[in-house]
Amino acid sequence: MYAYDQYDHALVNARVGEFRDQVNRRLSGELTEEEFRPLRLMNGLYLQLHAYMLRVAIPYGTLSANQMRRLAHIARTYDKGYGHFTTRQNVQFNWPKLVDTPDILQELADVEMHAIQTSGNCIRNVTTDQFAGAAGDEVADPRPYAELLRQWSTFHPEFSFLPRKFKIAITAAKEDRAAVKWHDIGLILKQNDAGETGFEVIVGGGMGRTPVIGKTIRDFLPEADLLSYMEAILRVYNEQGRRDNKYKARIKILVEDLGAEEYARQTEAEWQAIRNNPIDVPAEEAARIRAFFAPPRLEVLSDDVAEVDDLARQNFLFAAWVRNNTGKHKVPGHVHVTISLKPHGGIPGDATDAQMDLVADLADQYSQGEIRVSHAQNLILPHVAKRDLPALWKTLDAAGLGAANQGLLTDIIACPGLDYCALANARSIPIAQAITSRFDDMKRLMDIGPLKIKISGCINACGHHHAGHIGILGVDRRGEENYQLLLGGSGAEDASKAAILGPGFGEEGIVDAVEKVVAVYLGEREDGEEFLATYRRLGPAPFKEAVYGAR
Amino acid sequence: MALVNLTGKETGTWVHIGTETTIEDGAVVAAPLAQLVDADESFFKAVGAVGAVLATDADWRAVAPLANKLSFVVINFPSFSDGRGFSLAVRLRKDLGFRGEIRATGHTIPDQAMHLLRSGFDSVETPDAREEAFKAAVKRYQVFYQSDFTGRTSLAHARHARAEERKAS
Amino acid sequence: MAKKLSGPQMVIANRLDDGRVVFLDRAGGWSVTPANAAVADDEDAIEALANVAAASVAANKVLSVEVIEATTDENGAPWPAHIKFAMQAKGPSVRADLGYQVALNWEN
Numbered sequence: 001m002y003a004y005d006q007y008d009h010a011l012v013n014a015r016v017g018e019f020r021d022q023v024n025r026r027l028s029g030e031l032t033e034e035e036f037r038p039l040r041l042m043n044g045l046y047l048q049l050h051a052y053m054l055r056v057a058i059p060y061g062t063l064s065a066n067q068m069r070r071l072a073h074i075a076r077t078y079d080k081g082y083g084h085f086t087t088r089q090n091v092q093f094n095w096p097k098l099v100d101t102p103d104i105l106q107e108l109a110d111v112e113m114h115a116i117q118t119s120g121n122c123i124r125n126v127t128t129d130q131f132a133g134a135a136g137d138e139v140a141d142p143r144p145y146a147e148l149l150r151q152w153s154t155f156h157p158e159f160s161f162l163p164r165k166f167k168i169a170i171t172a173a174k175e176d177r178a179a180v181k182w183h184d185i186g187l188i189l190k191q192n193d194a195g196e197t198g199f200e201v202i203v204g205g206g207m208g209r210t211p212v213i214g215k216t217i218r219d220f221l222p223e224a225d226l227l228s229y230m231e232a233i234l235r236v237y238n239e240q241g242r243r244d245n246k247y248k249a250r251i252k253i254l255v256e257d258l259g260a261e262e263y264a265r266q267t268e269a270e271w272q273a274i275r276n277n278p279i280d281v282p283a284e285e286a287a288r289i290r291a292f293f294a295p296p297r298l299e300v301l302s303d304d305v306a307e308v309d310d311l312a313r314q315n316f317l318f319a320a321w322v323r324n325n326t327g328k329h330k331v332p333g334h335v336h337v338t339i340s341l342k343p344h345g346g347i348p349g350d351a352t353d354a355q356m357d358l359v360a361d362l363a364d365q366y367s368q369g370e371i372r373v374s375h376a377q378n379l380i381l382p383h384v385a386k387r388d389l390p391a392l393w394k395t396l397d398a399a400g401l402g403a404a405n406q407g408l409l410t411d412i413i414a415c416p417g418l419d420y421c422a423l424a425n426a427r428s429i430p431i432a433q434a435i436t437s438r439f440d441d442m443k444r445l446m447d448i449g450p451l452k453i454k455i456s457g458c459i460n461a462c463g464h465h466h467a468g469h470i471g472i473l474g475v476d477r478r479g480e481e482n483y484q485l486l487l488g489g490s491g492a493e494d495a496s497k498a499a500i501l502g503p504g505f506g507e508e509g510i511v512d513a514v515e516k517v518v519a520v521y522l523g524e525r526e527d528g529e530e531f532l533a534t535y536r537r538l539g540p541a542p543f544k545e546a547v548y549g550a551r
Numbered sequence: 552m553a554l555v556n557l558t559g560k561e562t563g564t565w566v567h568i569g570t571e572t573t574i575e576d577g578a579v580v581a582a583p584l585a586q587l588v589d590a591d592e593s594f595f596k597a598v599g600a601v602g603a604v605l606a607t608d609a610d611w612r613a614v615a616p617l618a619n620k621l622s623f624v625v626i627n628f629p630s631f632s633d634g635r636g637f638s639l640a641v642r643l644r645k646d647l648g649f650r651g652e653i654r655a656t657g658h659t660i661p662d663q664a665m666h667l668l669r670s671g672f673d674s675v676e677t678p679d680a681r682e683e684a685f686k687a688a689v690k691r692y693q694v695f696y697q698s699d700f701t702g703r704t705s706l707a708h709a710r711h712a713r714a715e716e717r718k719a720s
Numbered sequence: 721m722a723k724k725l726s727g728p729q730m731v732i733a734n735r736l737d738d739g740r741v742v743f744l745d746r747a748g749g750w751s752v753t754p755a756n757a758a759v760a761d762d763e764d765a766i767e768a769l770a771n772v773a774a775a776s777v778a779a780n781k782v783l784s785v786e787v788i789e790a791t792t793d794e795n796g797a798p799w800p801a802h803i804k805f806a807m808q809a810k811g812p813s814v815r816a817d818l819g820y821q822v823a824l825n826w827e828n
Contacts, residue, residue, distance in 0.1 A: 161634030
């Protein structure tokens with residue numbers, strides 16, 4: 001993991017001091033709310049329905065056991081005993097007081113964490129593959145580049161007051177677990193024919209009320225040129241992105257208006273003009289950062305572990321958990337383990353302070369003190385020896401963290417919705433709870449197989465409904481919560497936009513509709529065919545017929 | 552209004568003129584860009600020194616033909632959230648090589664002092680009540696993660712400065 | 721606040737220092753209890769409430785002020801009519817153990 005040096009510490013501490021000063025100036029009335037709002041947002045502080053909400057950055061989803069313990073401490077001391085892990089690999093506290101937030105930021109700074117640029121019209125926390133550094137299928141660990149981008153984008157003098165928020169994601173694996181094509185900038189780490197490392201650069205993806213899949217503007221950008229190229233993309237956007245209408249202010253609209261070719265041309269021209277300035281870091285700095293992400297020294301072990309096989313034979317739930325929640329590691333005899341924060345009937349992404357402390361202890365004991373957060377709102381222990389799985393699972397299961405549903409229908413992404421969010425039109429969490437309760441049967445879930453349900457409580461699409469195999473969008477229909485059903489989206493390398501199937505439903509009706517859609521899939525699928533493939537093969541007609549035919 | 556000097560370079564005083572204003576010979580004047588684009592040589596001969604007042608949405612390319620006639624530039628922020636003003640200053644320094652004073656007017660806030668300074672602004676006009684906060688904000692950060700076009704190099708370079716020097720020698 | 725409103729109105733806001741949901745009460749102060757909310761039935765009375773609220777915003781006591789439609793709860797006390805504001809009055813529906821719905825959980 002990256003470790004702060006004296007300069008990183010100084011910057012984050014200066015930021016805490018600055019925010020303490022800003023809070024005092026707001027309380028005294030020296031700053032108006034209009035002026036304070038963008039400043040607090042750039043420190044992750046929102047006002048939600050019931051209280052302020054603090055969004056803490058977990059840079060590229062990586063945190064240490066000690067950092068997780070600090071999050072538990074903050075939940076306990078300043079909040080109501082829980083936190084919420086988000087689709088952008090961050091964590092949110094739902095009840096902090098404005099007057100306490102400078103102290104919370106200091107607590108974070110002391111463990112090399114912050115809430116810088118987790119909101120606001122600036123470059124947000126860079127996200128990546130939750131299995132980075134552990135996954136068997138990656139070209140290289142993408143996190144050193146994410147850290148490079150974190151530093152470059154932090155307090156950027158020119159790009160802190162952009163037309164709108166700006167999100168960058170990086171993946172280095174064949175399987176895109178970071179949804180890069182749905183980001184303002186998506187980067188795919190790859191090697192060219194000469195064996196050099198670089199990026200495919202994608203711009204103009206985004207969700208919200210106008211979902212757009214990003215377009216490639218450069219097939220191969222040498223890794224050493226990353227920052228200067230980012231700067232060129234951002235300058236074009238900062239100058240020309242629309243500022244007259246916030247719903248048309250994202251880069252996706254500018255890329256659509258100019259056309260991807262023209263955006264690429266302008267970016268290239270600007271990049272040629274600036275690339276010889278000292279924007280990109282010296283090779284020594286790239287090497288310094290990379291060294292922090294050196295793979296942990298793991299003993300090469302056998303993949304055949306009798307204790308695991310024995311318990312799996314005796315205990316179906318353990319067998320299901322091993323199958324669904326663990327994945328291939330670079331080092332033989334090891335796996336990465338997904339700790340599901342999706343207990344059936346529970347709140348997706350929530351964890352109590354005690355659960356956070358437990359996960360921290362388990363990370364120390366079994367995973368080199370390292371934890372990840374996924375955009376699917378789960379936690380990951382990235383480096384676990386297979387032989388430790390029985391003991392790990394028993395401890396997790398006893399703490400309500402043993403759900404074996406990673407990647408299955410009940411591994412639902414849901415935004416906080418109208419239960420917390422001031423922007424929402426409808427609740428999301430109760431829909432997730434109703435669906436996971438209805439499908440509370442592991443055998444049935446495993447028969448259904450991989451199926452991603454994503455729920456948003458409003459058009460802003462924080463629950464990624466456009467990218468759901470099954471997407472659900474909550475709307476306000478004459479004062480009543482109403483839910484639209486979308487099918488066929490994907491956030492992966494085969495990114496696609498989900499399409500609305502038909503008229504919306506009430507709370508009960510949407511759960512029934514999901515069940516009918518699943519029934520069509522089960523009846524129509526070919527051997528080994530997953531839900532999305534069946535939908536793509538058949539199109540919406542049979543699903544429409546099943547859901548609306550009898551109405 | 553207070554004038555906060557960000558860079559420590561000498562700041563100028565001038566009069567703002569509109570289309571109807573008569574100009575005294577040798578006066579230091581700030582005029583809207585459009586007016587300067589249309590002005591003939593006699594105008595530039597008559598005034599002592601001239602600066603352009605730019606809106607944040609001004610195209611830097613439109614300033615290019617005038618750049619060597621301008622002693623200073625004023626960039627007027629309609630709102631502090633209009634970040635185009637920062638890129639515009641960067642363009643003046645980076646693409647036009649403009650060395651004169653760049654001043655921010657309009658709505659900016661003390662928390663943007665470093666953004667202004669590092670984008671190429673020399674001075675900022677602000678209500679008196681904000682002068683002290685602006686001055687304090689300039690001193691808050693000592694190191695930066697980015698190189699900028701005012702000659703500051705990034706922390707990434709500073710961390711390895713000795714290695715760089717060795718390479719250069 | 722230009723939207724057309726109908727029927728009795730009340731005013732909801734969040735306190736500046738801690739974000740707590742509050743209601744403009746009959747004494748012109750801010751109460752955490754919706755039952756204490758002042759309810760206005762005619763345009764003048766609504767405007768008077770809005771003016772008190774605006775003064776409170778200017779004095780940096782509250783923010784996010786909304787004049788909202790009022791109904792009554794089962795005891796006949798003022799209660800927000802729209803689901804969003806009712807949610808604010810109660811706390812998250814998925815955490816019955818938190819928020820106003822647990823009167824003692826949050827100190828006033």
